[in-house]
Amino acid sequence: MNNFDFYAPARIxxxxxxxxxxxxxxKPRAKKVLLHYGGGSxxxxxxxxxxxxxxxEAGVPFVELGGVQPNPRLGLAHEGVALCRREGVDLILAxxxxxxxxxxxxxxxxxxxxxxxxDYYETGKECKAALPIATVLTIPAAGSESSGDTVITxxxxxxxxxxGSPQLRPLxxxxxxxxxxTLPKDQVANGVADMMSHVFxxxxxxxxxxxxxxxxxxxxxxxxxxxxxxxxxxxxxYDAWAELGFAGTVAHNGLVGMGRExxxxxxxxxxxxxxxxxxxxxxxxxxxxxxxMQYVYKDNIPMFVQxxxxxxxxxxxxxxxxxxxQEGIARLxxxxxxxxxxxxxxxxxxxxxxxxxxxxxxxxxAFDDEQxxxxxxxxxxxxxxxxYRLAQ
Amino acid sequence: MNNFDFYAPARIxxxxxxxxxxxxxxKPRAKKVLLHYGGGSxxxxxxxxxxxxxxxEAGVPFVELGGVQPNPRLGLAHEGVALCRREGVDLILAxxxxxxxxxxxxxxxxxxxxxxxxDYYETGKECKAALPIATVLTIPAAGSESSGDTVITxxxxxxxxxxGSPQLRPLxxxxxxxxxxTLPKDQVANGVADMMSHVFxxxxxxxxxxxxxxxxxxxxxxxxxxxxxxxxxxxxxYDAWAELGFAGTVAHNGLVGMGRExxxxxxxxxxxxxxxxxxxxxxxxxxxxxxxMQYVYKDNIPMFVQxxxxxxxxxxxxxxxxxxxQEGIARLxxxxxxxxxxxxxxxxxxxxxxxxxxxxxxxxxAFDDEQxxxxxxxxxxxxxxxxYRLAQ
Numbered sequence: 001m002n003n004f005d006f007y008a009p010a011r012i013x014x015x016x017x018x019x020x021x022x023x024x025x026x027k028p029r030a031k032k033v034l035l036h037y038g039g040g041s042x043x044x045x046x047x048x049x050x051x052x053x054x055x056x057e058a059g060v061p062f063v064e065l066g067g068v069q070p071n072p073r074l075g076l077a078h079e080g081v082a083l084c085r086r087e088g089v090d091l092i093l094a095x096x097x098x099x100x101x102x103x104x105x106x107x108x109x110x111x112x113x114x115x116x117x118x119d120y121y122e123t124g125k126e127c128k129a130a131l132p133i134a135t136v137l138t139i140p141a142a143g144s145e146s147s148g149d150t151v152i153t154x155x156x157x158x159x160x161x162x163x164g165s166p167q168l169r170p171l172x173x174x175x176x177x178x179x180x181x182t183l184p185k186d187q188v189a190n191g192v193a194d195m196m197s198h199v200f201x202x203x204x205x206x207x208x209x210x211x212x213x214x215x216x217x218x219x220x221x222x223x224x225x226x227x228x229x230x231x232x233x234x235x236x237x238y239d240a241w242a243e244l245g246f247a248g249t250v251a252h253n254g255l256v257g258m259g260r261e262x263x264x265x266x267x268x269x270x271x272x273x274x275x276x277x278x279x280x281x282x283x284x285x286x287x288x289x290x291x292x293m294q295y296v297y298k299d300n301i302p303m304f305v306q307x308x309x310x311x312x313x314x315x316x317x318x319x320x321x322x323x324x325x326q327e328g329i330a331r332l333x334x335x336x337x338x339x340x341x342x343x344x345x346x347x348x349x350x351x352x353x354x355x356x357x358x359x360x361x362x363x364x365x366a367f368d369d370e371q372x373x374x375x376x377x378x379x380x381x382x383x384x385x386x387x388y389r390l391a392q
Numbered sequence: 393m394n395n396f397d398f399y400a401p402a403r404i405x406x407x408x409x410x411x412x413x414x415x416x417x418x419k420p421r422a423k424k425v426l427l428h429y430g431g432g433s434x435x436x437x438x439x440x441x442x443x444x445x446x447x448x449e450a451g452v453p454f455v456e457l458g459g460v461q462p463n464p465r466l467g468l469a470h471e472g473v474a475l476c477r478r479e480g481v482d483l484i485l486a487x488x489x490x491x492x493x494x495x496x497x498x499x500x501x502x503x504x505x506x507x508x509x510x511d512y513y514e515t516g517k518e519c520k521a522a523l524p525i526a527t528v529l530t531i532p533a534a535g536s537e538s539s540g541d542t543v544i545t546x547x548x549x550x551x552x553x554x555x556g557s558p559q560l561r562p563l564x565x566x567x568x569x570x571x572x573x574t575l576p577k578d579q580v581a582n583g584v585a586d587m588m589s590h591v592f593x594x595x596x597x598x599x600x601x602x603x604x605x606x607x608x609x610x611x612x613x614x615x616x617x618x619x620x621x622x623x624x625x626x627x628x629x630y631d632a633w634a635e636l637g638f639a640g641t642v643a644h645n646g647l648v649g650m651g652r653e654x655x656x657x658x659x660x661x662x663x664x665x666x667x668x669x670x671x672x673x674x675x676x677x678x679x680x681x682x683x684x685m686q687y688v689y690k691d692n693i694p695m696f697v698q699x700x701x702x703x704x705x706x707x708x709x710x711x712x713x714x715x716x717x718q719e720g721i722a723r724l725x726x727x728x729x730x731x732x733x734x735x736x737x738x739x740x741x742x743x744x745x746x747x748x749x750x751x752x753x754x755x756x757x758a759f760d761d762e763q764x765x766x767x768x769x770x771x772x773x774x775x776x777x778x779x780y781r782l783a784q
Contacts, residue, residue: 001634003407008400014651015395209631211618212639215611223604239601242393246651247604255647259406259638 001209001259008253010146011172014246016238019050019136019174022093023058026134029171030091033062034084036104038096040066042138045182051095051136063087068096071274071281072103074118074154080107081117084131091171094135097191098142098151098281101135105150105168108133121152121161130167136174139183140245141191141282143198143252145173153275159361160275162267175249177241185232189339190282192228195248196221197285201264202257203307204376206300216256218310223247225311225335232339265374266292269384272358279348286341287348290333291391296377297325303376304328345391352392359385393601393651400645402538403564406638408630411442411528411566414485415450418526421563422483425454426476428496430488432458434530437574443487443528455479460488463545463552463666463673464495466510472499473509476523483563486527489583490534490543490673493527497542497560500525513544513553522559528566531575532637533583533674535590535644537565545667551753552667554659567641569633577624581731582674584620587640588613589677593656594649595699596768598692608648610702615639617703617727624731657766658684661776664750671740678733679740682725683783688769689717695768696720737783744784751777 013021026033033055042048055062065080083089084107094104108130110117120127135145144150148168153160180188203217224247230240250256269292270284297304305321308314308328318324333343342348360366363373365381372378379387405413418425425447434440447454457472475481476499486496500522502509512519527537536542540560545552572580595609616639622632642648661684662676689696697713700706700720710716725735734740752758755765757773764770771779 001407001631001638003410004404006404006406009403011401012396012398014398015393018395209634211635212612212615212642215615216608216642219607219611220604223607226603239393242601242651243603246393250604250608250647255642259634 002207002261004258006254006258007166008146008169008255010170010253012146012249013172013174015242016176016178019047019176019179020054022051022134022136022174023054023056023060025172026055026060026091026093027058029132030060032087032089033060034080034087034089034092034107035062035064036068036080036092036094036100036107037064037066038068038100041182042095047095047136047138047179051093062093063089068100068103070099071153071160071278072099072106074106074152077103077106077110077117077152080104081110084111089131091132091134094133095138097137097139098144098194101133101142101144101170102150102152104133104135105130105144106152107131108168109165118152118154121154121163124163127165127167130165133168133170134172135170136176137245138179139187139191140180140241140248141194143195143248145170145175146249146253149252151271158275160271162271173249175245177238177245180231180241180245181236185340186280186283188228188232189341190280190286191248192224192244192282192339193286193289193336193341194282195244195251196224197266197282197289198251199256200289201267202260202262204263204300204303205260206303206376207260210260213256213258213260214306214310220247220250220256221311224251229338261375263375265379268373269362269387272362273345273348273350276354276358277348277350279350283341283348286336286339287343287345287391288387290329290336291387293329293332294390295383295387296374297329299377301325345388355388356385359388394599394653396650398646398650399558400538400561400647402562402645404538404641405564405566407634408568408570411439411568411571412446414443414526414528414566415446415448415452417564418447418452418483418485419450421524422452424479424481425452426472426479426481426484426499427454427456428460428472428484428486428492428499429456429458430460430492433574434487439487439528439530439571443485454485455481460492460495462491463670464491464498466498466544466546469495469498469502469509469544472496473502476503481523483524483526486525487530489529489531490536490586493525493534493536493562494542494544496525496527497522497536498544499523500560501557510544510546513546513555516555519557519559522557525560525562526564527562528568529637530571531579531583532572532633532640533586535587535640537562537567538641538645541644543663550667552663554663565641567637569630569637572623572633572637573628575627577732578672578675580620580624581678581733582672583640584616584636584674584731585678585681585728585733586674587636587643588616589658589674589681590643591648592681593659594652594654596655596692596695597652598695598768599652602652605648605650605652606698606702612639612642612648613703616643621730653767655767657771660765661754661779664754665737665740665742668746668750669740669742671742675733675740678728678731679735679737679783680779682721682728683779685721685724686782687775687779688766691769693717737780747780748777751780
């Protein structure tokens, strides 16, 4: 086990009706709130009215900025920064999924920074201050409600970069699983693939003696895989949604990755797909992850045998490692298919013409600054290209 | 799943040499520290010198108060409160196990309270302010390094009461598993029983649809049971200690109990043993827990079948629930025995003459204020007496 520093201060208010307390929770913490959200679905399903009602009831003044898109754009973050400065906003309340929350984090940093907030994403420079952030989660997926991470797309140049800082961990997040009932099925499937990937990126490691976090990762993955089909088939069944909502937060609050070298190659490879083709992040991950497994498993056979046995339930003669691993990967593909997710890049509408360009961007080779991706196996741009081709 | 509010803000610095940064961590947070510790073992094994060295190097002024005993006493907490006021202490650093940390929490509350700090324990009144607390853990057991809980014994009247408040969650805790190498074997065994009990008290529940936390509980228990014998047999093997130290914190930071009705009957029944006979808390739990299981399992057969299968590894025809459960409990007893723990109250030197008195104290029947213990099954004093007798 490696040394680690675990810090997950976001307070999680979880369950039915918990959103009704958002006004009372923010009242002592904010003089003026920026209410930040997406494309308007929260206005159709009543969530917007409930949140505004709670803020008004508690007497919390707010201004608002909607319009966050999937793969949130830098341009809107710039707008938000200007609005916060003009209006003297001192706390940002994101209502939505990972896109709204990631956009809120960009605004929170930008509002207290003299330069362009894109600097943080481009250079990785340390963020020393940001406005406090609260969230009301409407999509279980990104885990951004408990993490200090944000991903923003710079629409000039098709670049999608991530950034992380303890300054960006939300103060508090409300998760009401009833809010998930009206999600489109494809968004649910994408979210499940994203949550699973947050665990996979931490789970697959060459670090040894990680019993506890191995077990926590495996329990989280099994919970997601058991409950996701139930939620899809019975969209108003509270319990399965509650498991997904809770698991999504545990998947990304840091705990299950403590003491382990982490990987994150699939996320980096997927960001290129999203930046170039605007595909949903989870949909891209569901295609790339099995291909990545196929490409790297020989570098750590015991890790992938454990995955097949403990996560995918492959039993019997587990000493036949090649067969066990192939069965594990096949079961993962079958799970994604059952969720209605595409199994190939072609299924996402991605052709072959830009694979090399994306591969070179993913490692920085395109900018003459190559850093290999991944932890379990170091991946250079040729490796990434091979994985894209395996996923075709 | 029940609604919940999850808040675990204690920052955990985990691993080799992490204690060396304690001075630097406290410097910006404290003008004067109370260094609080136990019976002097930290002076023999070098931990005291290392901590004092780090405080001095960072220029953190401190006063000190040693002498915390197992089952920490109110009298010493009173001394600590007076010292803090006299010296203007603004942060308490506990170096030790649960006793030193629990005592530090009492002092932290008492220093900012006009009355006797025992009021909190006796009446359960809300704590509105306490001095900040930091810890350096030397025994993996109580989980007090990440919890807001404290247990104090009032030596006048043999009363041992617990109290919990978000104000008492440590700001930060350092866990260096190398510090566990010199622990006596019985203390290790007691600590493991305590950590397992922290999970059991949350795990055994009548709440349904708790997939994720079921899995997290089971993974934590399996980790403890797998690594404890390794640590006992190889006391300078870092990896097994690291698993125990990490699991002890996860067992008690709140996460694995979220959304579940919890039990805590074994802890309440054990507090009477410790208060009356000064037995180690973990040793008492190891005796009472299997007896409690035997007494209550018929109230939730599926829960105990799951325990036997998923925690104790009972496989085969799990539909034969009676046999499966008995095998699960027998394996737990065998595990405690392998750890060198007593299997009966007699083995702890406890006779039969005070069982009824303790049973009546445990539920409050002795004070004409009976509140049944437990969640999975409500236990009145006659039930507690029956369990004590099963444990004889």
